[in-house]
Amino acid sequence: MNEPTVNRLLNGLSEDSKKRIFKYLKRANLPLGKVLFESGQAVSCVTFPANCIVSLLNYTVDGASAEISVVGNEGVVGIAVFMGGESTPNRAVVQSAGWAWQLPAQILREEFNGCQHTRMMLLRYTQALIAQMAQTAICNRHHSIDQQLCRWLLLSLDRLTGNKLTMTQELIANMLGVRREGVTEAAGKLQKLGIIHYKRGHIEVLDRVKLLTLCCECYEVVKHETDRLEAY
């Protein structure tokens, strides 16, 4: 599928909006680790993931990091463009390689201001994103690495086709804001239970159901908020 509508947010726009916007869309291949924007940097274009996943990360002054939310084909990266802040104090990094549609910030901004339906769609998505951030905050505080790894795997899986992801433990550790060794240990447990198969940067989820039972509720809460977007 090579249509802009592979992104569900784009797909949900009115026909009028699509007519105005789609001609400005550019396809972009996004390799693993690509930084879409830096913390504090002005955002010149927004990104609508097709089959890739983008993480929004915050950093402390001494370099520690944590993922505050994750964006797949249900959403858009660069909400600051229409929220009016110009920039955000976080970094957007490609967590799973793939491609996406990109749109000049100005085009989206105009459509946002000019079309109530588009605005509604974007704000509803933003609301879900906020819910995800809030849940991530509490998950950070109260849940174990084991649980958080499960949450992270499930959230990633939902945004991919298939059950395989390309991702080193080192990178997962950065996302969760924990030590790499902690991820090794947690992943080892899951592997021993036959839930995942791990191999040098490639994870295959073998038993999604068991994964769910080991996960904290945070995944369900976030998923519920994301699913609400479909029911419009």
Next chain:
Amino acid sequence: MNEPTVNRLLNGLSEDSKKRIFKYLKRANLPLGKVLFESGQAVSCVTFPANCIVSLLNYTVDGASAEISVVGNEGVVGIAVFMGGESTPNRAVVQSAGWAWQLPAQILREEFNGCQHTRMMLLRYTQALIAQMAQTAICNRHHSIDQQLCRWLLLSLDRLTGNKLTMTQELIANMLGVRREGVTEAAGKLQKLGIIHYKRGHIEVLDRVKLLTLCCECYEVVKHETDRLEAY
């Protein structure tokens, strides 16, 4: 001061907006601990704090909590009303008693859709709120209770007149999502250093400058985002 304009967000609206909205505003006294809305509950009216502080809290299934952001007279409680979600998966609790202006959800929604300037103001505020949530998430992950207590005190202080707050250690612990004993210990250190004076539910901040030096950067980051709201 008894004008709606004590709330800086209301104050920043256009004269036209004020004319349309202000007649619907109702003054409400908000006692400590008052719950403005529950997690998942529809929000029937929005609250513009005057001299009170409202915390947005998330909970885990087993009752553990964490504050994800705090709202004073720079903002509004109930963004779901214009973000389109109807409800949010978090609870809003009065953290510092005082009064606020309340407005029926429908009135704000209409103004949001009908007036671009109002919309811009509300979205810019929401953007700052998002930044605060993101910073809280990473502070939860990486910083000590000592540091977080300093951040919390400073954020509260900025939203109050004077340097005294009425707040038990138990409640602070709920906000930070830590044990009450942990707060006792952290507060004890600050007291010993002569930075605060503690007395059964009343805290007086004696040395704001020293408090800043003990705090993590998270306070400054959040403050910076909030301050940007003034420069319009």
Next chain:
DNA sequence: TTGAGTATGTGCGCTGGCGCACATATGGGA
């Protein structure tokens, strides 16, 4: 085929924060 670079496994000792069990202090109401 081999070596270098990268990814993962493992074993320490350390510490912050937890859960629990109390001791004490305080202040408002009967």
Next chain:
DNA sequence: TCCCATATGTGCGCCAGCGCACATACTCAA
């Protein structure tokens, strides 16, 4: 005035996660 609910202080033992130091194991390119 006294009492009791509430707030705070303190001392355990415990453990998840950290920082560090390595020992492998895999993969790709020369």
